[in-house]
Amino acid sequence: METALSLIMLDVPRAAIIWLVLLVLGLAAMAVLVVQPIRPAHAVRPAGPPTPEERDLLRYADEVMVAADRAAETARLARERWVTTEDAAESAWQTYLSADEALRRVAAAAALPVPHTPQTPAEYADRERYLHRAAIAAHWRGELSVGRLADALAHRPGWDPRRHPVDQERFLLQMIRNDRLAEHEAAVEKERAAWLEAERAADAAERLRREAYAANAAAVPVTRQAADRVPTRTSPGRLAARWRALRVN
The missing domain is CATH 1.10.287 (Helix Hairpins)
Known part of the structure; x- marks a missing residue:
């Protein structure tokens, strides 16, 4: 009994040492992972210089991004014009309401008998x-x-x-009211045209920016948040062909 107990007591320090070594090795492995995390295989760019097709795609992406920035500025200016026309349409409507109210007051007074x-x-x-x-x-x-x-x-x-002057005043206010209504209708048409122009400009800028992101994602096979957010169905070969067409034109 004493011999078995003594054997167990001799093995306890040895087991503790083994567990301590395993713990140190585990902590060292975790530290290595924290300092240099393992990257997915698909997120690492293959070694070597970019291929000619990748260089074409990168140049194409740069040119499309420049065009996208210009289109974004055009869209911003178009939106400012739309806001201006919207304010003008609202102002024209308020002016029409004032002219209509003035005509109503004179029309109500004209219903009374005019002095002879x-x-x-x-x-x-x-x-x-x-x-x-x-x-x-x-x-x-x-x-x-x-x-x-x-x-x-x-x-x-x-x-x-x-x-009679009352009838003349009523006719004058009627002409003013009609002109204000025509001006409001013209302002509404101008506002609608400005809104459509702003929408088309915004869509064009968005399409160009998506095109540039797609070209970058196709040329550099590295995981990027921008590339993940912008899906595309355009193949790299077709994007390169578009860049060559731009260079020719």
Whole structure:
């Protein structure tokens, strides 16, 4: 019994030494992995200089990236123009609402009976002067265009100087309201065209940037986050052919 116990006591230090050595070796292996992690085989670029096709792809990617940067700047300017036209359309709408409200107020007042005035040459002369003054004042306020003012002063159809001043005021405000509505519709069309232009410019910049990333990913077979995020169905040979076509053109 004592002999067996003594044998066990002799083996305990030896086993402890063995476990200690194994622990040190394990810690050393972990330290090596931390300092120099193992890379996947597909993420390491093969040794040697790049092939001619890879050089073509890299040059093609550089040229496409330059084009993408220019397209991005074009898209930024197009978006600024769209924001400007959007503000202009909103301003035109508010101006139309103001003109429509003014016309409604005069139209409501015109529903009341107008005072009777004697139909004499002096009365018609006063009405004509009123029409001219009202049209000129509206023009100076920016509410009446030059063409409308010329029509009013020339007494073209619709601008009748023999009408009562209330009717003349209502007709003047109606012309102003119609012009403001036309201006708003034109501003909306301009805004829509600017928005489409901005969308096309943004799409063009995105396509060029994807093309450049695809060419880089095809030329340098190293795992990159940008290449992983940008899928492509274009083969490296087709990308190189596009670069050669650019060089020829």
